[in-house]
Amino acid sequence: MNKEEFVSVMSGVQSSDETLERIMNMTTPKKHFRVRKSLVVVLAIIMILALGGVSANAATDGAVAEYISNTVKVLVNGKETDSEITTDENGSKHIKINGDLQTNGENEIVIKNDKDGTEQIVHYEIQSNDKETAWSLDGNTYVVANNFQEPTTVAQK
């Protein structure tokens, strides 16, 4: 075996066109992400208000920030999980949650507001297992994908 023969063996072995395209397009940040099945991703979700009684203008910096400041309960794919709301020095809100997110299909994330009983359901397809990366949704609220934890439970194949 020499290099030439080895290269010949491996010539047809490569990643899929879909993956290659995704890699090429990584220079453009996207709102939807897919996470590897074996990793737990800490995800910060910003809710866009579309509930009854809230006007179209509610999806402003002030209304979102107020909603986020209320107590929330988070369920990831049906399982309640811990959540932490933080505010950075610029006043931007982050909600961080821990949960086992699945790569096959979408993840359902339910955020319940304990104060007024309303809930918001978000479906997320997440693709990132790099360190913290933030995308601004409205200039004052951010989606943050962050994986730094080993999984405590992993779905068996």
Next chain:
Amino acid sequence: MTKDNYILAVKRNHKRLFAIALSYTKNHEDAEDLLQNTFLKLWKYDKPFQNDEHIDKWLTRVCINECKNYIKLPFRKSTTLEEVKELYTFDNPRNFDVFNALMSLPRKEHAVIVLFYYEDLSTKEIAELLKTNESTVKTRLRRARVKLKEILGEDWANE
């Protein structure tokens, strides 16, 4: 790094980095994830590179590091023979047999084979990359060749 340079780096390196990742993961899907992670790190790297060769060597190191982190994870699944037939194309049946023999090697031996034959690195360079000593690399190379010869029944060039 500019977007154009990034795209060129991807086109230049994706196949060989995928081969490295596959040697560690033994799983197509996970190898794709590691490949993606590697290039994402490239895109986010904010220091200048001297030239294309510098970029390529940097990518190899990053890919190896990603692979090493990967093998610490539990619940790894190997790509089956049937899946290999569907995923990749081979010019002839012999290439298919050689590929499957490679996939049957332990990860560290498979990786050394890829770095030696595909990347054309010396045992010293491989040792530096894998942060191990040269005698370990030579041992892994020797063991891999013996196993491949047992499986394929042919001689390997002594380098």
